[in-house]
Amino acid sequence: MKKNWIRVIAGIIAVGMFFAVVTQPAKAMSLNEATEWTESLPEEGWPQAPEIHSQAAIVVEIGTGELLYAKNATKKMYPASTTKLLTALLTLEQGNLDDVISYSWKAVNSIGQNASHIGMRTGEQLSVRDSLYGLLLPSANEAANALAEYIAGSTEEFVQLMNQRAAELGAVNSHFCNANGLHEESHYTCAYDLYLIMNACVMRGDFIEIDSAPAYFKPADEILPKDIPMGTTNMLIKKESEYYNDAVICGKTGYTAEAGRVLVTYAAKDDMELICVVMGGENQEHFEDTNTLLAYVYENFKKTQIGEGDGRNGTDSLLYSTPLGIPRTGYQLVHFQGNAMGILPKDTKAEELERSFLTIDGKNYLEYRFHGYLVSRVQMTESSDVQTSPLFRQVSHYQSEMSKPDGTLQVVHITAIVLMAIIGILILALVWAGRQDKKSHHGSRNKAGQMKLDRHMKW
Numbered sequence: 001m002k003k004n005w006i007r008v009i010a011g012i013i014a015v016g017m018f019f020a021v022v023t024q025p026a027k028a029m030s031l032n033e034a035t036e037w038t039e040s041l042p043e044e045g046w047p048q049a050p051e052i053h054s055q056a057a058i059v060v061e062i063g064t065g066e067l068l069y070a071k072n073a074t075k076k077m078y079p080a081s082t083t084k085l086l087t088a089l090l091t092l093e094q095g096n097l098d099d100v101i102s103y104s105w106k107a108v109n110s111i112g113q114n115a116s117h118i119g120m121r122t123g124e125q126l127s128v129r130d131s132l133y134g135l136l137l138p139s140a141n142e143a144a145n146a147l148a149e150y151i152a153g154s155t156e157e158f159v160q161l162m163n164q165r166a167a168e169l170g171a172v173n174s175h176f177c178n179a180n181g182l183h184e185e186s187h188y189t190c191a192y193d194l195y196l197i198m199n200a201c202v203m204r205g206d207f208i209e210i211d212s213a214p215a216y217f218k219p220a221d222e223i224l225p226k227d228i229p230m231g232t233t234n235m236l237i238k239k240e241s242e243y244y245n246d247a248v249i250c251g252k253t254g255y256t257a258e259a260g261r262v263l264v265t266y267a268a269k270d271d272m273e274l275i276c277v278v279m280g281g282e283n284q285e286h287f288e289d290t291n292t293l294l295a296y297v298y299e300n301f302k303k304t305q306i307g308e309g310d311g312r313n314g315t316d317s318l319l320y321s322t323p324l325g326i327p328r329t330g331y332q333l334v335h336f337q338g339n340a341m342g343i344l345p346k347d348t349k350a351e352e353l354e355r356s357f358l359t360i361d362g363k364n365y366l367e368y369r370f371h372g373y374l375v376s377r378v379q380m381t382e383s384s385d386v387q388t389s390p391l392f393r394q395v396s397h398y399q400s401e402m403s404k405p406d407g408t409l410q411v412v413h414i415t416a417i418v419l420m421a422i423i424g425i426l427i428l429a430l431v432w433a434g435r436q437d438k439k440s441h442h443g444s445r446n447k448a449g450q451m452k453l454d455r456h457m458k459w
Contacts, residue, residue, distance in 0.1 A: 031074060031172040034192055038073035042371040047300035047345055052289040055260070055280030058191040059293050061303070062199050062273045066343045066375060068297050073192045074173050077279045080254030081116070081139045082262050083181030083189075085197050086162050088135055091147045092206055097129040099150070100223055106155075107145035115141040115182060118228050125223050133216040136252060137232045144180035155179055169196045183256045191277040194264050198275050202250070202266045211250035214238050235287050236265060243287040247294060253286065261286035267294055271303045272343065306342045306350045306368050306376045342368060342376035 029037065038058065049069055056072040105122045118140040120126065126134070131147055134140035148158035155178060162176040166189075174189040181187070201207045214237050218228040235241040236248040247269035254262035261281035267274045274297060278289045342350070353368040353375060364380040 028170045029172060034172045035074045038067060038070035038192060040373055041067065041070065042373045044371045045345060045348070046371070046373075047296070050292050050296050052278065052292055053281055053285040054278035054289045056191045057276070057278045057289065057293065058195050059274055059276045059297055060195050060199075061297075061343045062202070062275055063271075063303070064341050064343055064376065068274075068301060068343060069293055070191075073195075073277075074190045076173055076188050077190055077262075078183060078187065078256065078259035079181055079189045079194065079279075080183070080256045080259035080262050081141075081181045082194055082252050082254040082264050083176065083179070083187070084135050084139060084144055084254075085194070085201055085252050085264060086166065086176065087144050087147060087158075087179045088132055088207060088211075089197065089201050089204075090158070090161055090165055091128065091132060091135075091151055092204055094151050095128050095147070097127070097132070097206065099128045100125050101128060101131060101146055101150040103142060103146045104149060107149055108142045110145065111141040111180065111182065115180075116233075117142050118230060120146070126218075127223065129210075130218045130228070132210050133213070133218070133230055134228070136211045137213060137216055137230045139233055139253065141180040141182060144178075148179035166193065166197065169193075169200055171196055181254055181256070181259075183258045191279050194277045194279075195275050198252075198264045198266060198277070202273075202275070208250055208266075211252065212237065234263075235284075236263075236290065243284070243291060245291055245294060247298065248290075251290075263287065263290050265290050265294075269298055272297065272301070300346060301343050302346045303341050304344045304348075304350050306340045306353070306378065340376045340378040344370065344375065 052071065054071070056075050056077050057069065058067070058071075058073040059069040060067055102125050103120045103122060108120055108122050111117060116139045118134040118138055120134075120140075120142050126143075126146075128147070128150065131140075131143045134143040135147065145155055148155045152158035152161055158179055159176055162179070163174070166174045166176065171189070171193040174193045175186055176189075177184045177187040201211075214232050216230045218224075218230065220226050232238065233253045234248075234251050235243040236245045236251060238244060245267070247267040249266045249268055251263060251265035254264075259280070261283070262279045263277070263281075263286035265274075265276045267276065274294060276290050276293050278286050278293070281289060342353075344350070344353075348370065350368070353370055354372070356367045356369070357380075358365050358367060366378045366380055367374060368376045368378070
């Protein structure tokens, strides 16, 4: 009987340790936090990254949000025409593709003589859809201005929307001054922020449909009686190009003398969806570097199921497989929500990852790490058996009572409560065991009381 009490105590300790985790609530990253994250890739066991020419870069698998490569990812850089990604995003979010817009004198004539354009003249009209093709494929600067005026009434008002939307997406080092990316000293961003913007873009099917087109032909019609052929500046999606990459879905190029060559790319292959950003290259280095980084990821990494399929994570492993052992009662206390995925080096198995528990905003998670680098975080939820589990309910009560308003847990308080409970249980157990031994010695035993106690102890 003493052994059973010891096992119950071990169970309380195990579950108490499970919930007594200090963590901070999830929040948007600051510039310092984003920089720390982009510099967090492990050295041990991580595939050797290739050398690239671009000054800044980042590669993220967007299905998992896992960082796979970074170089100066939060450094202030000039975006050039990759600015048009944010212009396109706002247009798609707030506009109507079938609307017709008029190109103002300012929209047409404020771009300079050598800026890319589609030949629109003051007063001419074009649909929002056709304007977006002009914006994203040949990178027409007057199309950016016209779309900005259509959405916000003026480019100045549109710029405010751009900076607001960038902040909403989590941008940490960006400030936009125009809708097209023509150079201004105070118009800047970073590779990390462009990843966030592109990630929002590719969540939209209408964006991918337009941006993935190698070419588009706008025939003369009643709105605009002239043909406008448009071709992409992105050599990665042009089959006749030496830089063509069949994994690339879409992207956006950018160039000014100050920015150098910039390229934001969305690629999909082997169940991995990648966003790759390179900034500050020369000549054709943005295409070369992007292909180099995509090949690095697809050749060295794999997407792996993590979570429910890992046998180490069941209730048996979390509670019963302890040195002291806990009697099995049939309760399944913990369920892992979904089958989380993680990106791992190809020679690494999910079972080799380090695991740790934490609580964020009252929700329990199991984290998987590769040599300290966070690979995946799986939410732990109550199974249907939790409602009938007195042990789980009692620990959940302690967790609720000791929670701060911001969702963190007071480990010291919980530890004190658990220790007090253990001491109390030990005293009661010893007293009870002593009485039972005494009764056994005299040859008498209260069977009814024993049955009542057994029912009380049953989990």
